[in-house]
Amino acid sequence: xxxxxxxxxxxxxxxxxxxxxxxxxxxxxxxxxxxxxxxxxxxxxxxxxxxxxxxxxxxxxxxxxxxxxxxxxxxxxxxxxxxxxxxxxxxxxxxxxxxxxxxxxxxxxxxxxxxxxxxxxxxxxxxxxxxxxxxxxxxxxxxxxxxxxxxxxxxxxxxxxxxxxxxxxxxxxxxxxxxxxxxxxxxxxxxxxxxxxxxxxxxxxxxxxxxxxxxxxxxxxxxxxxxxxxxxxxxxxxxxxxxxxxxxxxxxxxxxxxxxxxxxxxxxxxxxxxxxxxxxxxxxxxxxxxxxxxxxxxxxxxxxxxxxxxxxxxxxxxxxxxxxxxxxxxxxxxxxxxxxxxxxxxxxxxxxxxxxxxxxxxxxxxxxxxxxxxxxxxxxxxxxxxxxxxxxxxxxxxxxxxxxxxxxxx
Amino acid sequence: xxxxxxxxxxxxxxxxxxxxxxxxxxxxxxxxxxxxxxxxxxxxxxxxxxxxxxxxxxxxxxxxxxxxxxxxxxxxxxxxxxxxxxxxxxxxxxxxxxxxxxxxxxxxxxxxxxxxxxxxxxxxxxxxxxxxxxxxxxxxxxxxxxxxxxxxxxxxxxxxxxxxxxxxxxxxxxxxxxxxxxxxxxxxxxxxxxxx
Amino acid sequence: xxxxxxxxxxxxxxxxxxxxxxxxxxxxxxxxxxxxxxxxxxxxxxxxxxxxxxxxxxxxxxxxxxxxxxxxxxxxxxxxxxxxxxxxxxxxxxxxxxxxxxxxxxxxxxxxxxxxxxxxxxxxxxxxxxxxxxxxxxxxxxxxxxxxxxxxxxxxxxxxxxxxxxxx
Numbered sequence: 001x002x003x004x005x006x007x008x009x010x011x012x013x014x015x016x017x018x019x020x021x022x023x024x025x026x027x028x029x030x031x032x033x034x035x036x037x038x039x040x041x042x043x044x045x046x047x048x049x050x051x052x053x054x055x056x057x058x059x060x061x062x063x064x065x066x067x068x069x070x071x072x073x074x075x076x077x078x079x080x081x082x083x084x085x086x087x088x089x090x091x092x093x094x095x096x097x098x099x100x101x102x103x104x105x106x107x108x109x110x111x112x113x114x115x116x117x118x119x120x121x122x123x124x125x126x127x128x129x130x131x132x133x134x135x136x137x138x139x140x141x142x143x144x145x146x147x148x149x150x151x152x153x154x155x156x157x158x159x160x161x162x163x164x165x166x167x168x169x170x171x172x173x174x175x176x177x178x179x180x181x182x183x184x185x186x187x188x189x190x191x192x193x194x195x196x197x198x199x200x201x202x203x204x205x206x207x208x209x210x211x212x213x214x215x216x217x218x219x220x221x222x223x224x225x226x227x228x229x230x231x232x233x234x235x236x237x238x239x240x241x242x243x244x245x246x247x248x249x250x251x252x253x254x255x256x257x258x259x260x261x262x263x264x265x266x267x268x269x270x271x272x273x274x275x276x277x278x279x280x281x282x283x284x285x286x287x288x289x290x291x292x293x294x295x296x297x298x299x300x301x302x303x304x305x306x307x308x309x310x311x312x313x314x315x316x317x318x319x320x321x322x323x324x325x326x327x328x329x330x331x332x333x334x335x336x337x338x339x340x341x342x343x344x345x346x347x348x349x350x351x352x353x354x355x356x357x358x359x360x361x362x363x364x365x366x367x368x369x370x371x372x373x374x375x376x377x378x379x380x381x382x383x384x385x386x387x388x389x390x391x392x393x394x395x396x397x398x399x400x401x402x403x404x405x406x407x408x409x410x
Numbered sequence: 411x412x413x414x415x416x417x418x419x420x421x422x423x424x425x426x427x428x429x430x431x432x433x434x435x436x437x438x439x440x441x442x443x444x445x446x447x448x449x450x451x452x453x454x455x456x457x458x459x460x461x462x463x464x465x466x467x468x469x470x471x472x473x474x475x476x477x478x479x480x481x482x483x484x485x486x487x488x489x490x491x492x493x494x495x496x497x498x499x500x501x502x503x504x505x506x507x508x509x510x511x512x513x514x515x516x517x518x519x520x521x522x523x524x525x526x527x528x529x530x531x532x533x534x535x536x537x538x539x540x541x542x543x544x545x546x547x548x549x550x551x552x553x554x555x556x557x558x559x560x561x562x563x564x565x566x567x568x569x570x571x572x573x574x575x576x577x578x579x580x581x582x583x584x585x586x587x588x589x590x591x592x593x594x595x596x597x598x599x600x601x602x603x604x605x606x
Numbered sequence: 607x608x609x610x611x612x613x614x615x616x617x618x619x620x621x622x623x624x625x626x627x628x629x630x631x632x633x634x635x636x637x638x639x640x641x642x643x644x645x646x647x648x649x650x651x652x653x654x655x656x657x658x659x660x661x662x663x664x665x666x667x668x669x670x671x672x673x674x675x676x677x678x679x680x681x682x683x684x685x686x687x688x689x690x691x692x693x694x695x696x697x698x699x700x701x702x703x704x705x706x707x708x709x710x711x712x713x714x715x716x717x718x719x720x721x722x723x724x725x726x727x728x729x730x731x732x733x734x735x736x737x738x739x740x741x742x743x744x745x746x747x748x749x750x751x752x753x754x755x756x757x758x759x760x761x762x763x764x765x766x767x768x769x770x771x772x773x774x
Binding site: 054055058060062063064066067098099223225226227228239241246247341342343344345346353355357359367368370372376377378379380381409410 | 632633663669691693719723740742744
Binding site: 026027028029030034035055056057058059060063064075076078079082083126142145146148149152162163164178179180405406409 | 414415466468469470472473474476477480481482495507508510512513516520542543545546547548565566568
């Protein structure tokens with residue numbers, strides 16, 4: 001690691017050029033990945049070294065969170081990994097619930113699992129189709145975006161928003177899932193497997209795609225663990241660490257699914273791991289949907305836990321009962337005090353272990369909130385992944401790592 | 411208590427009979443083998459239906475832009491089939507997402523590299539005014555560094571809203587006078603941003 | 607034998623004695639404190655010791671306690687033993703006048719950027735870091751924004767009226 005990157009390094013005998021070319025793969029670059037800058041030193045097309053700059057979208061989430069009460073932090077967490085914002089929201093709510101000692105009913109847990117797995121499918125779809133775009137295959141992306149619209153419609157039925165969802169509340173959801181939401185979910189479960197099969201057929205055994213991706217950006221399991229990799233990137237390197245299995249949250253232990261694991265950790269393995277994870281997510285959603293349908297009658301109306309300090313009471317009660325009015329006022333003005341203490345809680349985000357470290361001094365807002373952002377941590381390995389390889393492989397590696405700028409810079 | 415669904419219960423199936431339309435000719439005087447109209451009308455008509463956008467997507471609004479480019483809310487039917495990433499070749503700079511203070515000079519550089527005539531659309535609350543990020547590191551709106559033509563509010567704006575903003579840009583492009591870019595008023599506007 | 611918080615505490619006290627203190631268990635995670643000069647020794651011990659093997663650095667962040675004289679800035683390490691599935695929290699405290707901490711980069715490559723972020727936000731000087739400069743903020747920034755004394759908003763903005771937001 002160079003403290004100060006040298007430019008125009010003189011190359012030894014046998015190299016293509018006499019000194020390296022400096023190429024700025026700048027913050028604005030195509031294929032809408034996000035804003036990262038890499039200043040690469042190239043010998044012909046081979047990369048000798050690279051210097052990274054991040055922070056082009058630093059929005060000071062952690063400082064912003066010190067100003068906001070717990071309920072108001074959810075919209076900030078949306079904007080971390082915005083391709084799968086429900087997972088961030090649920091992760092934050094789970095942290096708050098663990099901290100405050102709130103038990104959510106089973107139905108809420110299963111509904112949360114449905115939403116989180118839909119978000120995971122949505123995230124992996126973008127990542128895999130963008131890997132396709134970066135190797136030149138635009139069709140997969142266009143075809144699959146159509147089905148992300150179906151997922152967005154399901155979110156809209158529950159929370160009203162497509163992308164930055166602010167879905168759920170501390171203790172559950174803001175409203176019960178309507179019949180339309182379940183109809184849309186059923187439509188998705190029927191139509192989507194065929195699409196995924198077709199998308200897989202386009203790429204998985206496609207000779208051009210395989211030759212572009214196999215071998216590029218490989219990392220061994222030991223280096224990956226030392227770099228703090230988590231999520232599909234770590235699983236592609238061979239380590240089967242998944243927060244859903246190791247520290248289950250939201251009743252994930254009730255579901256039956258496997259963790260796909262790769263061998264070499266290269267771009268092709270990452271593609272396949274994400275692809276297989278989408279199949280597993282689909283299976284989890286089907287199981288969760290069956291379990292939700294087993295709740296009948298009054299049980300089917302439960303959509304939140306009974307936590308009056310943080311969950312807004314029904315509007316009819318606010319207008320008629322005194323306690324509800326007081327709770328409503330306190331929650332909206334953010335005047336409910338938190339207990340003192342600290343907690344670290346993690347969920348399996350689209351990119352890996354998304355952790356929330358919350359320190360509270362008993363006030364109305366967190367004293368310190370730190371997001372453990374997986375993208376930020378594994379992007380450090382990028383120079384090691386691309387040095388010695390070609391420039392075009394470096395681009396494919398960048399997109400196969402699924403770097404989301406919002407999560408990188410927070 | 412399950413709230414009954416009131417809207418979008420019986421969706422109307424799309425029919426392709428009136429799906430494709432041709433652009434109307436501008437008002438003018440026609441005769442045997444000739445058609446006269448104002449030059450700015452013809453130029454505006456050609457320009458507005460073939461805008462090449464430069465997507466400057468930084469964050470969440472960029473994903474909604476990807477959805478807008480997708481087949482469901484097609485941006486290509488407005489003439490923007492080819493999105494370019496080279497500022498020299500593009501007409502419309504679509505700034506989507508939060509612009510941090512670190513990114514401000516980069517945005518300005520891209521704007522300076524664009525060739526006239528150029529338009530700028532600020533998509534999303536963050537590009538318009540800083541959005542929910544009223545912090546030390548976020549530029550409170552891109553109009554602090556470059557002149558903006560249309561602002562699209564939303565966080566993120568729905569694809570329909572992005573298309574609406576795009577159509578307003580089309581209106582601006584169609585109505586623009588040919589001499590605008592050489593006028594005193596335009597020069598004063600650019601000078602107020604420090605652009606020569 | 608499964609690893610328990612009790613065992614970790616015993617091993618640490620046996621090896622380090624007074625250097626480690628303040629053992630607490632919150633939400634099933636053991637949390638302890640060590641003196642700032644010994645942070646690398648503790649991390650190395652937790653990494654190498656066969657029965658402990660905390661070889662995954664989950665997180666590294668800073669916290670600012672402006673009221674705690676001499677202990678204003680804290681660096682918190684979250685470690686994880688993947689094989690036994692045990693988490694651990696390890697804190698050190700440094701005074702704001704001399705916030706020097708030995709870097710963990712040689713042990714964990716993931717500490718590199720996390721320490722740069724902690725430097726950027728709090729001004730903690732990581733001794734021995736290969737590239738300690740600002741990572742998320744602009745390079746020209748001359749203060750450490752996440753310290754409690756600095757405000758969230760940019761004070762030079764003119765389009766937003768603080769009076770309207772209730773902070774005049």
